[in-house]
Amino acid sequence: MTMPGTSRKSAAWQSVSRHVILLLAAFGMLYPLIWMAASSFKPDNMIFTQPSLIPSVWDFSNYASGWHALRVDFTTFYKNSFLISALAVIGNLMACSLTAYAFARLNFRFRRFWFAMMMGTLMLPYHVTLVPQYILFLNLGWVNTYLPLIVPRFLAVDAFFIFLMVQFFRGIPREIDEAAIMDGCGPWRIYWRIMLPLSTPVLATAAIFSFIWTYDDFLAPLIYLNDMRQYTVPLALRAFIDSSGGESLYGEMFAMSTLSLLPVFLVFLAFQRLIIRGVALGALKR
Amino acid sequence: MASLELRNVVKRFGAVEIIHGVDLTIEDGEFVVFVGPSGCGKSTLLRMIAGLEGISAGEIYIDGELVNDVAAAKRGLAMVFQSYALYPHMSVRKNLSFGLETMGAPKAEIRNRVAEAAEILQINELLERRPGQLSGGQRQRVAIGRAIVREPRIFLFDEPLSNLDAELRVQMRVEINKLHRRLGTTMIFVTHDQVEAMTLADRIVVLRAGVIEQVGTPLDLYNHPANLFVAGFIGSPRMNFLAAEMVAGEGEARIRGRSGLDLAFPAADPRRPDQEKVTFGVRPEHLRIADPTSAMLTGEVQIAEHLGGETFLYVSLPSGETIVVEIKGQAAVRSGERVGIDVDASACHVFGGDGLVIGRDAGSELPSSAARGEQAPAQAAPL
The missing domain is CATH 3.40.50.300 (P-loop containing nucleotide triphosphate hydrolases)
Structure with a gap:
């Protein structure tokens, strides 16, 4: 009778130690986030002096003052961010799914070659095309507008989403297309009435990641937007820090940073089941 | 329509x-x-x-x-x-x-x-x-x-x-x-x-x-x-095929196989070569169990499948060929038993070396016309 008892005991120990290790690791990963959230409730002078993660005084004034701390208030920044993100999502979904449908189902000259070219762009770092792209948009007179951030999305530039959708479309049985052909559908109607409704998991995945990547993007808005009234939320957050050595509003910055996580968090919460289904479709990384 | x-x-x-x-x-x-x-x-x-x-x-x-x-x-x-x-x-x-x-x-x-x-x-x-x-x-x-x-x-x-x-x-x-x-x-x-x-x-x-x-x-x-091909594809169990040769004769030819098969075959084309190698085909239901001493073929029952309504015997012939015999109803035949088999000569088929049937009657559609799709429309199937 001792054997089962000891094995059960050791199993329990293993379980406990595993959880302790996991908890420690999770805490390590979350620490910066917790520190930021905690600091957003502290007065400016206590942020770097009080080491405790739990503020001694809960001060919500950072949130109220942070919203209006800059020349332009955060209502505008959020509006800008949401506008750009929403248009990026719409553009990506429309353009990428159309492109993917063409690659997955239509026959055209050099299809394999174009597919390989498209996949090749996946390997190109953004920074390689940065300068030529800037010159292009400068000559078009688009710098200091949202166009460089939005228009390309309607031209299916995101090879990763195209690839993801091509893989998904290929998994839809061709007999369904053929049944639709017999029912009188052309390629457009098959795409719109058959393919898209059957592809909600991959569309949701693409939508979520499009949103998050655009909302979080710092580099592209930094390069193309100069006027503060056009700033997106990440750009605005940077404006709290005065790089010329003047006074930096740390408390307000942390408050607004914490707040800026909220949309991403909510989108994730709302769509996490779809994301899991989407991730299961294929390895997802970027 | x-x-x-x-x-x-x-x-x-x-x-x-x-x-x-x-x-x-x-x-x-x-x-x-x-x-x-x-x-x-x-x-x-x-x-x-x-x-x-x-x-x-x-x-x-x-x-x-x-x-x-x-x-x-x-x-x-x-x-x-x-x-x-x-x-x-x-x-x-x-x-x-x-x-x-x-x-x-x-x-x-x-x-x-x-x-x-x-x-x-x-x-x-x-x-x-x-x-x-x-x-x-x-x-x-x-x-x-x-x-x-x-x-x-x-x-x-x-x-x-x-x-x-x-x-x-x-x-x-x-x-x-x-x-x-x-x-x-x-x-x-x-x-x-x-x-x-x-x-x-x-x-x-x-x-x-x-x-x-x-x-x-x-x-x-x-x-x-x-x-x-059609003979083997249509029908279950499939038609039995035995290697044989066709010996020309007056008015009729004879089909001779290795295991004692010997049948008169009408309407042999005089243009066909003598002793032509042919394939003899007969469906399982056109074979009858008979007295081994007088039957045309004899063999040993390898497997007897008793399905109730019919019985299938897998009989191995002395030539090493296996032949399936269908008996209507239930038959008291066991594996290992020696049996005689008689062939219904009117229901057998003979195929030449090219695989095409050697004509017995003119009633069937010839493969050449079938391949050209010239046959008359079919009557309603007897279902």
Whole structure:
């Protein structure tokens, strides 16, 4: 009778130690986030002096003052961010799914070659095309507008989403297309009435990641937007820090940073089941 | 309703020719089954008729109208797919009406036709469900319903029963047969199952390697196979084949085999060479168990299968060949027993070295005319 008892005991120990290790690791990963959230409730002078993660005084004034701390208030920044993100999502979904449908189902000259070219762009770092792209948009007179951030999305530039959708479309049985052909559908109607409704998991995945990547993007808005009234939320957050050595509003910055996580968090919460289904479709990384 | 005519239809995938010039005429209202082993091109041929595959050479006429360049949807055909290919995101009702909506039919008419099809197939209570909530047999019905609502000129079935279990398959087979009687529409049905072919068809088209081997009514093919392939393919258990030679004689030839087979064979063509190597074929039900001392063939029973209604004996002959004997009813024969076998000389078939039948009577369709599709339209199958 001792054997089962000891094995059960050791199993329990293993379980406990595993959880302790996991908890420690999770805490390590979350620490910066917790520190930021905690600091957003502290007065400016206590942020770097009080080491405790739990503020001694809960001060919500950072949130109220942070919203209006800059020349332009955060209502505008959020509006800008949401506008750009929403248009990026719409553009990506429309353009990428159309492109993917063409690659997955239509026959055209050099299809394999174009597919390989498209996949090749996946390997190109953004920074390689940065300068030529800037010159292009400068000559078009688009710098200091949202166009460089939005228009390309309607031209299916995101090879990763195209690839993801091509893989998904290929998994839809061709007999369904053929049944639709017999029912009188052309390629457009098959795409719109058959393919898209059957592809909600991959569309949701693409939508979520499009949103998050655009909302979080710092580099592209930094390069193309100069006027503060056009700033997106990440750009605005940077404006709290005065790089010329003047006074930096740390408390307000942390408050607004914490707040800026909220949309991403909510989108994730709302769509996490779809994301899991989407991730299961294929390895997802970027 | 419509007739269909194929003229020297060829399909090539790149350099590979899959269908080698098929000629076939299907009359209005006929139920024609394409049967053959997998890879024989029967599905490809059906898809070419449907318009889902291009035609590399030759012509296809529906009701006398050349349809080579007519889009699939405009040919007035409906197809039932092997996997059913229902739209998973639409309700059954929507699945049925989708094609009509695409074609811009008036709403009232769509409603009527869907109701009618649902009535015929008894799927009224399923109309609001999604395909995912249906069983295999129900999905099959919906797939057929989707074809019915379009009121096509010709129904095309691409192995529609192969995903069903045995019991349901028999049931659906009967239903498709009833449907054909009710609608009277021309139907083309592809299968690799010769029982399905025999039970459903007015006429069977046997295909092998992209060539039509024979066309005829089920019993025609059974009683008068044009060649070795058709003889072996139609009928279960399959026809027995024994190596033999044909010895020319006056007025009649003799068929002699290694295990004592010796039969008079009428109507031997005098132009045929003497002692020609031939294949002798006889169906299991045309063999009789007889007294070993006087019977033509003797052998040892290897296996006796007692099915109740009939008994199958697998008998090994002295030559090493195995022959299957069917006995009606129950027979007290055990494995290991020595038995004599008599052959019903009037029901045997002889095939030459080229595999073609050596003619006994003029009643059967000759393979050359079958391959050219010149035969008269079939009478209704005796079902």
